[in-house]
Amino acid sequence: MTPFLQENVVFREVYCFLGGNEGNASWCGGDGLLPGGFEWAAYFAAGFVIMFILVNAALLGAAVFVWSERRLLARFQARRGPNRWGPWGIFQPIADLLKLIIKEDIVPNAADRLAFTLVPIIMLMALLLSLAVMPFARNTYLVNLNVGILYIIAVSSMSTIAIFMAGWSSANKYAMFGAMRGVAMLISYEIPLVLSLVGVVLIVGSMSLVSVVEAQTVPFLLVQPLGALVFMLGISAELNRTPFDILEAESEIIAGYHTEYSGIKFALIQAAEMAGVLAASGFLATIFMGGWSGPFWSGQLGAFWFLVKLAGFVMLFIWIRATFPRLRIDQIMAFAWKFLLPLALINFLVTAVQVYFFGFYQGDVPGELTRNELWIMAAINIPVALIAIGIFGRFSREKVRVPEPVFQNIAPSPRTMEVD
């Protein structure tokens, strides 16, 4: 048995309750229920329990998120939102789900049946896989991968494939438009997204999310303001949230890549999208806000602190969605390449220099940056972030040429107008 499973609270409890000290599991307190030779059953049951909790937590979390998003969006628009079923309408997602389940599950005649059916599965799978490395509290994670951050980025990029499969297999021009837009956008946003995390990796010296949390004596939101900003915007684009939702723009291309989906397939796609926001908020909280560590009782109340931070980021996502209109594809691309990418590179450069001077890599053994060093970095990085945003905001301003007026003697000669 691998050591990281022993650290997992749920796994250890279930395994020891069933299997006990049988076999080579000397870290259990006493004997378990099952006789010797059945450790594999205990192992299996413990794994199943974890899967069960994780999958259901993700889907229930998606349901709760759907409800809270509808309520909060309504409040942002001075409405009330769903409030009929249950207190504050809290059972609304169940009603939605029931409606979607009893709807006809349509597969278009011209569709590529296999790919069409695989899409919701792949989307949900990408999401659930990315949750595997998320530390919910101390010693409460499925895996503590030493390449956790890389793993998240790799796994969450799979949804791009699912989106393209959806567009291609639907045999629908709107779905195809949505998928093409989506692929163009998502691939562009991968680059700043990955680069924004490099600073964190440099500071921590490890890609494991658990060590990221443990290294955060100062929240990385302060130490890496540019990285946090770029990651936040990049992940917002990856999630197809509103300022970047060109791939399912209702007013342009019906529903984008999931135009042809209905019934339970549509429900799964929606669930994956919604739970994706939760996962993104969770990663933001873990990487930039210190995960389970809180002002006090980080060990006991770890899950609570984590949920508070996650809820804060979810709220921020909903707030952004309620505020900003959809961007054009060229604006989105310009934003990624002219604004986010330089910022991510500046962040990378500045952090690398700082880490070098604070002697992190002096000698072969990586040490940890102390609290004071992190505060100094924060004091340097926040002004750097403001200056960089100002400079690159100015550079990436779009020049719109106003068409030449017909009557030259009345209107002034051709000019350019600056548009933010």
Next chain:
Amino acid sequence: MYGFGLAKGLMVTLKNFIRPPFTIQYPEERIPQHPRFRGEEFAWYEERCTGCASCAKYCPLGIIKIVTSEGGRSPQEGGHYDIDVFDIDIGRCMFCGLCVEACPYDALFMGSGFERGRYERQDLVITVDELREAVKKPSTWFRPQLEDSGYDPHKDSALDWRAVGREKWEWHQREKAGARIKFRPARVGDKTQEGDGEARS
């Protein structure tokens, strides 16, 4: 500064977030209606109605059906026609209120209700029995005398037929008794004061 507009936009939505919602939860709470609201279930006072059918003639849609029969006494003796049928097909009514304008005896008033969802078209016809039994809360539309006394159909209780006329009930009593009227409300064309009356006419 780049991004300042974004922050401003966020503040706008935040302001809306703090504001109480505008939604009115309809079955539980209602928007306060104006007393001159022209609604369904007309308030009809049989005691005032002579069965002249002016309302039916003035209705631009022809949806009022009145059938009268002679009552026991002749009109000279103060009797009037009995109204046997007074059907208003509210499914086709456009609530213009011309029937109310046409009524010379202040017998017909607009109602103040707006909830008459029915499954059958014939259920939308208001019959004479329904009009008789209805709680009579007349809308003050085209009946300013109701507003003079500060009456509001949405707040006050039902009005008696004596209370809804243009003249006071005492005026009617005296008129009936054959008494000369010393004072009556000034009307257009009256020559109560010299000069003033001419100017009006």
